[in-house]
Amino acid sequence: MAEAIKMNDKGLQVPDQPIIPFIEGDGTGPDIWAASVRVFDAAVARAYGGKRSIAWREVLAGEKAFKQTGNWLPQETLDLFRDYLVGIKGPLTTPVGGGIRSLNVALRQILDLYTCLRPVRYFAGVPSPVKRPEATDMVIFRENTEDIYAGIEFQQGTEDNAKFKKLFSEAFPALYKKVRFPDTAGFGVKPVSIEGTERLVRAAINHALQYKLPSVTLVHKGNIMKFTEGGFRDWGYALARKEYGAVDLDGGPWQVIQRGDHKLVIKDAIADAFLQQILTRPDEYSVVATLNLNGDYISDALAAQVGGIGIAPGGNINYVSGHAIFEATHGTAPKYAGQDKVNPGSVILSGEMMFRYMGWNEAADLIILGMERAIAAKTVTYDFHRMMEGATLKKCSEFGDEIIKHIQDAPKSAA
Ligand SMILES: NC(=O)C1=CN([C@@H]2O[C@H](COP(=O)(O)OP(=O)(O)OC[C@H]3O[C@@H](n4cnc5c(N)ncnc54)[C@H](OP(=O)(O)O)[C@@H]3O)[C@@H](O)[C@H]2O)C=CC1
Ligand SMILES: O=C(O)CCC(=O)C(=O)O
Numbered sequence: 513m514a515e516a517i518k519m520n521d522k523g524l525q526v527p528d529q530p531i532i533p534f535i536e537g538d539g540t541g542p543d544i545w546a547a548s549v550r551v552f553d554a555a556v557a558r559a560y561g562g563k564r565s566i567a568w569r570e571v572l573a574g575e576k577a578f579k580q581t582g583n584w585l586p587q588e589t590l591d592l593f594r595d596y597l598v599g600i601k602g603p604l605t606t607p608v609g610g611g612i613r614s615l616n617v618a619l620r621q622i623l624d625l626y627t628c629l630r631p632v633r634y635f636a637g638v639p640s641p642v643k644r645p646e647a648t649d650m651v652i653f654r655e656n657t658e659d660i661y662a663g664i665e666f667q668q669g670t671e672d673n674a675k676f677k678k679l680f681s682e683a684f685p686a687l688y689k690k691v692r693f694p695d696t697a698g699f700g701v702k703p704v705s706i707e708g709t710e711r712l713v714r715a716a717i718n719h720a721l722q723y724k725l726p727s728v729t730l731v732h733k734g735n736i737m738k739f740t741e742g743g744f745r746d747w748g749y750a751l752a753r754k755e756y757g758a759v760d761l762d763g764g765p766w767q768v769i770q771r772g773d774h775k776l777v778i779k780d781a782i783a784d785a786f787l788q789q790i791l792t793r794p795d796e797y798s799v800v801a802t803l804n805l806n807g808d809y810i811s812d813a814l815a816a817q818v819g820g821i822g823i824a825p826g827g828n829i830n831y832v833s834g835h836a837i838f839e840a841t842h843g844t845a846p847k848y849a850g851q852d853k854v855n856p857g858s859v860i861l862s863g864e865m866m867f868r869y870m871g872w873n874e875a876a877d878l879i880i881l882g883m884e885r886a887i888a889a890k891t892v893t894y895d896f897h898r899m900m901e902g903a904t905l906k907k908c909s910e911f912g913d914e915i916i917k918h919i920q921d922a923p924k925s926a927a
């Protein structure tokens with residue numbers, strides 16, 4: 513019988529037939545979802561021989577929701593993600609400038625999915641713009657509910673903007689003088705809190721300790737934004753000391769947490785320098801904990817480094833409530849919509865993360881195996897094909913078929 517995944521004090525409780533809500537997504541989302549769901553079902557069937565299966569439940573958001581219900585993000589969608597705890601989604605469009613605010617960001621904020629977890633690893637054979645792509649092996653923990661992404665903005669020329677300026681100029685005249693062109697300025701507010709920082713940094717340190725990784729780097733622009741990004745750095749270090757017994761390394765500010773023979777270094781880097789060092793010295797970084805906007809930029813940059821956004825997965829997770837929605841790092845790639853062309857790899861690997869989160873490691877391992885073998889055989893979508901010598905071009909659906917073939921051919925021991 514299909515049932516909901518639950519969370520209790522022992523952790524996530526996953527039945528053999530969990531109901532998993534999914535959003536198809538806008539643009540290339542439907543093509544990608546069609547290929548991905550077949551891979552998920554094939555991996556589960558091969559791993560558990562019918563003992564386990566997923567009861568997929570479509571929920572609406574974005575253009576499809578608007579067409580069918582007149583609402584971009586129906587309440588029912590939020591209710592079902594809340595009730596079923598774990599879900600997966602395709603990308604959703606956000607217009608630039610005016611129009612609706614991001615539905616992707618709204619889902620994260622409404623469900624309080626405070627960590628955007630984006631692992632970045634290299635698959636052998638993937639074409640990359642750097643000389644040693646295998647040296648990049650990082651896990652990004654991007655804060656998902658605060659920062660300039662909170663959407664607190666006052667549009668230039670509006671009544672609210674005028675009201676905000678009046679309050680601001682009266683309360684903080686000296687600061688207001690710093691606004692170079694006050695008459696024509698839009699304003700944004702950047703909230704960054706101790707609680708928001710602590711829960712994100714805690715998730716990053718827990719991950720590094722669980723997998724015995726060498727370092728957690730707090731990435732910020734705290735030299736300029738002292739009380740937001742600087743706060744993030746200071747509160748991160750303070751949390752490591754308070755909750756994990758971190759001690760200063762060579763007089764600080766870097767720290768070390770010792771757990772048996774595992775030495776975890778807590779360090780920090782200023783975001784601009786970090787962005788050049790991930791290219792020049794990627795092996796010096798492992799777990800990265802950062803604020804919302806930095807994390808957005810860093811995710812796409814690191815994805816490109818290991819071969820592109822076509823295989824960049826992610827998950828939005830609340831480790832306390834258990835709620836999680838997995839999704840690709842990329843967007844809707846609208847110019848390719850309906851062409852059965854783009855790489856479904858990011859959503860397929862987001863599903864792999866989802867299975868691992870559910871404790872279905874056998875299905876997750878098979879997805880990795882299928883992906884590795886499809887790439888090694890050079891049967892790839894256009895994004896890899898255009899940079900690979902001697903590759904065979906596959907459509908989005910065909911790349912899914914290739915992965916399924918390798919999953920079904922996998923030796924019993926792999927399943
Ligand atoms: N979480 C979400 O749902 C996200 C939604 N968005 C939204 O998506 C929309 C489009 O954003 P945009 O800035 O164009 O960024 P996109 O990530 O959608 O696309 C940018 C480029 O990345 C490449 N790309 C993206 N997806 C794939 C894929 N599956 N396989 C291969 N290549 C891929 C393509 O490169 P090339 O041209 O070289 O082929 C594409 O033109 C916007 O409305 C944005 O707000 C953006 C990010 C995340
Ligand atoms: O919500 C969007 O449209 C963009 C979000 C984004 O780029 C991201 O989460 O990486």
Ligand SMILES: [Mg+2]
Nearest residue numbers: 808811812841
């Ligand atoms: Mg992004």
